[in-house]
Amino acid sequence: MTANIMAVFQKQIKDTFQNKMVLIQFLIYPLLALVMEHTVEVPGMPERFFTNLFAVIYMGMAPLSSMSAIIAEEKELNTLRPLWMADVKPTEYLLGIGGSMGLLSIAGALLFALIGAYKERTGAFLIVMAAGILVSLLVGAVIGVWSRNQMMAASISIPVMMVFSFLPMLSMFNDKIGKWAEWIYTQQISNMLQHIDSLAVNIKSGVVLSCNLAAAMMAFIYAYRKKGLK
Numbered sequence: 560m561t562a563n564i565m566a567v568f569q570k571q572i573k574d575t576f577q578n579k580m581v582l583i584q585f586l587i588y589p590l591l592a593l594v595m596e597h598t599v600e601v602p603g604m605p606e607r608f609f610t611n612l613f614a615v616i617y618m619g620m621a622p623l624s625s626m627s628a629i630i631a632e633e634k635e636l637n638t639l640r641p642l643w644m645a646d647v648k649p650t651e652y653l654l655g656i657g658g659s660m661g662l663l664s665i666a667g668a669l670l671f672a673l674i675g676a677y678k679e680r681t682g683a684f685l686i687v688m689a690a691g692i693l694v695s696l697l698v699g700a701v702i703g704v705w706s707r708n709q710m711m712a713a714s715i716s717i718p719v720m721m722v723f724s725f726l727p728m729l730s731m732f733n734d735k736i737g738k739w740a741e742w743i744y745t746q747q748i749s750n751m752l753q754h755i756d757s758l759a760v761n762i763k764s765g766v767v768l769s770c771n772l773a774a775a776m777m778a779f780i781y782a783y784r785k786k787g788l789k
Contacts, residue, residue, distance in 0.1 A: 563647045567655025571629070575663060581625050585663050588617035589670035596674060610675035611752040612728060614668065618691040619724035619745045622664045623699040624716050629656055630703025630788070631712030639788055649788050657696050664692045680755050687755070690768055691748040695723070697775035704782045744771035 575581050595609035630653075633639050642652055668688040672681045698719065706712035727749035730737035740746040747764040 561651060563645075563651040564655045564658070567642070567647065567652050568659045571656050571659035572662070575625075575659065581628065584621040584625055585667040586670075588613045588621065589667055589674060592671060593674050605753070607675040610671055611749065614671040614675075614688065614752060615691075615727050615745055615749045616724040617667060617671070618664075618688055618748060619695060620720045621667060622660055622692050622695040623702070623720045623723070625663075626657065626660050626696050626699025627702035627706065627712045627716045628709060629660070630700060631706040631709045634703075634706070634788060635708040649783075652788070653700060657700065660699075661689075661692060661696055664696070665689060668692070677755065684752070684755055687748060687751045690772075691744055694744045694768070694771050694775050695720075697772070697779050698723075701775065701778045701782045704779070704786050704788065742767055742770075744768050 592610050592613035595613070596607075599609065639652070665685065665688070668685055669681075671688070672684045675684070677684045699716065702712055702716045702719065706715060723743065723745045726736065726740040726743055727746045730740040730746060737746075741763075744767060747767045751761070751764055
């Protein structure tokens with residue numbers, strides 16, 4: 560990690576803790592999971608039902624919305640110019656921002672692991688969550704780079720993250736939605752979390768996650784070449 564990336568990383572961590580609107584996204588979903596796990600009891604409900612449900616919602620929303628909002632805000636306010644004058648390259652900036660949001664996202668995932676009492680499966684839980692978080696960060700970066708301002712970023716990111724986050728829940732009640740949802744990374748993450756105690760290599764999950772990651776990467780490259788960070 561270069562000095563420039565580390566500088567951006569540290570700056571963004573500091574800014575995030577000062578920005579309550581961004582920070583709350585990493586706390587509200589673990590809090591909801593904690594409340595629901597300890598207040599709702601339904602006969603036959605799977606173990607850690609609400610922990611897994613809100614973990615997937617969190618993974619599809621928090622990294623995506625925070626990444627898009629930060630990039631769009633700095634583009635709109637033109638606060639990137641001092642970084643370019645300080646010889647911070649756009650790729651270094653994006654890696655710094657992505658690294659900071661990724662770390663905060665993993666910290667939130669760790670809260671879910673504690674709420675769900677995964678114990679010896681905590682490592683597997685975090686690895687599965689990290690795979691989904693990476694895709695969400697890339698999608699958020701695409702939206703942030705493509706957007707002219709925060710309002711445009713919000714108008715695009717809200718429907719996108721709603722689809723990604725709630726498809727796994729809707730697929731529980733509708734088989735037709737479930738068939739389509741199988742090709743979305745959040746559904747595969749949900750499937751893996753439901754079987755975390757006996758998690759084994761699943762070819763379909765690996766293929767879907769890889770294709771989603773590749774698609775997000777290509778979309779990011781296209782958006783960056785078309786719009787850049789100006």
